Amino acid sequence: MATMTAAETGQSRLRPSKPTGFLSWVATTDHKRIGILYFWTVLVFFFIGGVESSLMRAQLAQAELSLITPEIYNQMFTMHGITMVFLVVMPFAAAFFNYLLPLMIGARDVAFPRLNAFSYWFYLFGGIFLYSSFFLGGAPNGSWVGYAPLSSDAVSNMAFYAVGLQILGVSSLASAVNFIVTILNMRAPGMTFMRMPMMVWMALTTSFLLLFAVPIIAVALFMLQFDAVFDAQFFQPASGGDPILYQHLFWLFGHPEVYIMILPAMGIVSEVMPTFSRKPLFGYAAMAFAGAAIGFIGFGVWAHHMFTSAIGPVPRAAFAVATMFIAVPTGIKIFNWVFTMWGGRIRFTTAMLFSVGFVSMFTIGGLSGVVHSIVPHNAQQHDTYFVVAHFHYVLFGGALFGLISGVYYWYPKVTGRLMSEKLGKFHFWTWLLGFNLTFGPMHMSGLLGQPRRTSVLPGELGTTVETYNLLSSLGVIVLAVSASVFLYNLLRSMKHGEASGDDPWDARTIEWMTATPPKVHNFDVIPVITARDEFWHRKYAESDQHIPVAVPVGASVDHDEHDGDVGHIHMPDPSLWPAIHTLGVMPLGYGLVYANWLLIGIGLVWMVAGVFGWIIEPLAEGDDDEPALVGAATH
Amino acid sequence: MTAVAHSTTMGLDNRKLGMWVFLASEFLFFGAFMSAYLLYIDTTNRGPGIEIFDIPFTSVSSFVLLMSSLTMVLAHNSHLRGDMRRMRLWVLATAGQGMVFLGGQVYEFTVFFREGLDLTQSPFASSFYFLAGFHGAHVAIGVLLLLGLYSLSLTGKIKPGQDVKTEIIGLYWHFVDIIWVILFTVVYLIPELRV
Numbered sequence: 016m017a018t019m020t021a022a023e024t025g026q027s028r029l030r031p032s033k034p035t036g037f038l039s040w041v042a043t044t045d046h047k048r049i050g051i052l053y054f055w056t057v058l059v060f061f062f063i064g065g066v067e068s069s070l071m072r073a074q075l076a077q078a079e080l081s082l083i084t085p086e087i088y089n090q091m092f093t094m095h096g097i098t099m100v101f102l103v104v105m106p107f108a109a110a111f112f113n114y115l116l117p118l119m120i121g122a123r124d125v126a127f128p129r130l131n132a133f134s135y136w137f138y139l140f141g142g143i144f145l146y147s148s149f150f151l152g153g154a155p156n157g158s159w160v161g162y163a164p165l166s167s168d169a170v171s172n173m174a175f176y177a178v179g180l181q182i183l184g185v186s187s188l189a190s191a192v193n194f195i196v197t198i199l200n201m202r203a204p205g206m207t208f209m210r211m212p213m214m215v216w217m218a219l220t221t222s223f224l225l226l227f228a229v230p231i232i233a234v235a236l237f238m239l240q241f242d243a244v245f246d247a248q249f250f251q252p253a254s255g256g257d258p259i260l261y262q263h264l265f266w267l268f269g270h271p272e273v274y275i276m277i278l279p280a281m282g283i284v285s286e287v288m289p290t291f292s293r294k295p296l297f298g299y300a301a302m303a304f305a306g307a308a309i310g311f312i313g314f315g316v317w318a319h320h321m322f323t324s325a326i327g328p329v330p331r332a333a334f335a336v337a338t339m340f341i342a343v344p345t346g347i348k349i350f351n352w353v354f355t356m357w358g359g360r361i362r363f364t365t366a367m368l369f370s371v372g373f374v375s376m377f378t379i380g381g382l383s384g385v386v387h388s389i390v391p392h393n394a395q396q397h398d399t400y401f402v403v404a405h406f407h408y409v410l411f412g413g414a415l416f417g418l419i420s421g422v423y424y425w426y427p428k429v430t431g432r433l434m435s436e437k438l439g440k441f442h443f444w445t446w447l448l449g450f451n452l453t454f455g456p457m458h459m460s461g462l463l464g465q466p467r468r469t470s471v472l473p474g475e476l477g478t479t480v481e482t483y484n485l486l487s488s489l490g491v492i493v494l495a496v497s498a499s500v501f502l503y504n505l506l507r508s509m510k511h512g513e514a515s516g517d518d519p520w521d522a523r524t525i526e527w528m529t530a531t532p533p534k535v536h537n538f539d540v541i542p543v544i545t546a547r548d549e550f551w552h553r554k555y556a557e558s559d560q561h562i563p564v565a566v567p568v569g570a571s572v573d574h575d576e577h578d579g580d581v582g583h584i585h586m587p588d589p590s591l592w593p594a595i596h597t598l599g600v601m602p603l604g605y606g607l608v609y610a611n612w613l614l615i616g617i618g619l620v621w622m623v624a625g626v627f628g629w630i631i632e633p634l635a636e637g638d639d640d641e642p643a644l645v646g647a648a649t650h
Numbered sequence: 651m652t653a654v655a656h657s658t659t660m661g662l663d664n665r666k667l668g669m670w671v672f673l674a675s676e677f678l679f680f681g682a683f684m685s686a687y688l689l690y691i692d693t694t695n696r697g698p699g700i701e702i703f704d705i706p707f708t709s710v711s712s713f714v715l716l717m718s719s720l721t722m723v724l725a726h727n728s729h730l731r732g733d734m735r736r737m738r739l740w741v742l743a744t745a746g747q748g749m750v751f752l753g754g755q756v757y758e759f760t761v762f763f764r765e766g767l768d769l770t771q772s773p774f775a776s777s778f779y780f781l782a783g784f785h786g787a788h789v790a791i792g793v794l795l796l797l798g799l800y801s802l803s804l805t806g807k808i809k810p811g812q813d814v815k816t817e818i819i820g821l822y823w824h825f826v827d828i829i830w831v832i833l834f835t836v837v838y839l840i841p842e843l844r845v
Contacts, residue, residue, distance in 0.1 A: 230679035255693035
């Protein structure tokens with residue numbers, strides 16, 4: 016009977032029914048598949064962003080070189096920044112959240128599966144849109160911060176920046192709403208807030224940051240774009256407009272954005288470290304609240320990016336204090352990771368090495384961050400390579416190390432195979448070496464006065480600065496080799512990696528409790544959660560000396576071995592509508608860049624039609640709140 | 651049984667919680683535009699400034715928009731009772747009032763434009779048109795949603811038991827109203843005290 020009605024009501028010409036093939040990926044609403052799509056797209060953009068930075072480093076390897084023109088150089092550093100921030104680190108975190116959140120909280124999918132697909136397609140089309148600018152008169156070249164009024168100048172091509180980031184913002188906002196609702200509302204029975212894996216806490220905090228930061232950049236970008244394309248007067252000093260307003264709006268988004276990029280990595284490290292130290296996470300509650308505190312204070316420090324702008328002494332003092340203050344919760348986290356390892360039986364797998372690398376490199380970056388909070392010091396460093404060194408230590412040494420640690424840790428969960436540890440360790444050590452070789456010397460060359468965003472290394476800075484630059488450029492070669500090994504390891508291990516089994520790391524959290532790779536519906540039976548680190552407690556009891564003792568196999572309940580009928584599980588239907596709907600953003604975007612009302616009209620009508628197609632699409636298994644069912648549940 | 655009425659951790663329907671969360675974000679959106687407007691309130695670049703506002707006219711259209719919240723509540727209430735005919739009537743009334751408000755805004759913008767308040771005239775003009783205009787865009791989206799709700803309930807796609815759909819559109823509609831209350835006060839009324 017059940018299959019009968021499904022077949023009757025689910026007939027839709029636009030719904031691919033095959034579980035494999037190209038169309039099944041376009042139409043997927045499965046959070047795991049969307050996570051995988053995110054991951055591979057991120058990897059493509061990561062290598063493109065790497066090529067852009069290599070070009071810059073080649074140009075700066077020696078003083079007064081002219082390998083690439085200043086015009087190209089400006090496009091390179093702008094697109095490198097935009098790519099790494101908006102097309103790599105943020106969606107990299109989204110890839111993890113998508114794949115893992117439902118598994119970690121014991122849900123079958125996210126709250127809004129089609130909206131989840133919508134987020135991915137907006138991300139993909141936004142990235143393609145941004146990169147299409149290379150073929151349409153040159154990429155944006157006014158830096159990732161896009162300060163007005165320079166960026167509203169017609170020659171700056173920043174209209175692509177304004178519209179492209181707007182598209183990516185919609186994607187982030189939609190996934191933030193989706194993840195918040197999923198975490199708040201779809202936890203397994205017994206999964207209280209204080210039993211959630213730390214990764215889930217960090218995902219929740221990140222999503223709230225996105226929720227409140229994205230609308231602000233949306234406003235700044237609308238203003239910028241209308242200044243650039245439609246002659247609005249928001250930031251034009253000639254008519255009384257105030258460029259500082261743009262800086263405020265940008266950094267009111269831009270600083271929470273920094274935490275949006277780092278918190279997911281902190282979540283990953285907080286999962287990896289306890290597993291490989293065979294100890295629970297030290298100071299769980301402090302970790303969770305420190306994350307939330309970072310989220311709150313993160314909205315109160317933005318003007319430290321503007322200490323050299325005309326903001327006055329009182330804001331400078333206030334924001335300097337707030338900036339020093341935010342180092343406190345960050346410090347709490349760092350100490351807690353160290354204490355998690357302290358006294359543990361540590362296994363230095365590749366994943367663990369990257370996590371340890373995260374903590375140490377991020378600490379260096381964090382300390383140079385505190386240096387920036389000192390206003391006079393800041394005036395010295397502003398727009399020098401010292402700043403470049405600082406934020407690469409936080410975003411590369413921090414965020415990226417953490418995220419890669421997560422790749423090594425959860426790769427077996429996704430593929431059922433382990434990545435090669437030998438290649439992994441080679442990757443780690445070359446990565447660490449190349450990273451420090453590239454960005455370490457920048458501290459020095461920056462303090463010696465090398466300005467950032469300058470296409471030629473000035474010869475008058477002297478041979479010391481030149482040597483530092485050469486070292487940085489050599490570091491990029493090491494990183495390129497290292498990244499290639501990583502890519503090779505990723506691809507090779509999919510076919511030839513050692514089979515991992517369901518629980519290769521002796522892990523603690525419930526995503527390892529289900530089959531590997533997980534079935535479409537994640538869990539045959541939704542587990543009931545009785546403890547933090549639920550899976551660990553199902554595997555081990557504690558002896559009198561507080562030493563974990565394995566529970567005998569027969570008594571163990573560590574596996575989800577329910578073989579019963581799973582045909583009744585109601586899973587979201589695949590749908591092409593999210594992809595169809597979001598494609599309309601392309602004509603809309605080009606229309607806004609070129610002030611072409613026809614394209615804008617086509618885009619709007621397309622998207623509205625897409626929404627209606629989405630709404631009236633029949634559901635294969637009936638509506639969630641069919642009258643009869645709701646009646647039975649509520650009355 | 652194919653589908654199970656899902657129970658959620660917080661006891662609140664996912665879609666309703668999603669709408670609440672989204673609206674929280676919208677406040678920041680309008681907040682940022684409002685701060686830009688307040689910054690530029692006197693930056694008129696020798697063009698028209700706040701004296702251009704016609705308070706009595708805008709008060710009338712504000713009243714219409716506020717009343718639409720009442721009809722929205724009545725629509726949801728009718729849906730709850732399963733009275734779809736009356737629900738459709740109130741939904742249509744709400745959308746109609748929304749359109750009256752939009753018409754008023756189009757008229758107002760036209761008048762302002764003729765009096766020399768061009769988007770490209772001054773930061774004041776740009777920020778006024780953006781703030782009021784984005785609110786108007788939100789009302790327009792709300793009207794589209796309401797008309798969608800109306801037609802889908804006509805075709806039987808939205809059933810008497812699915813009052814949560816009317817409710818979340820109502821949440822959005824009330825939000826747009828509340829924003830207008832703040833906006834009308836900040837943009838029109840408070841500056842009026844200084845004129």
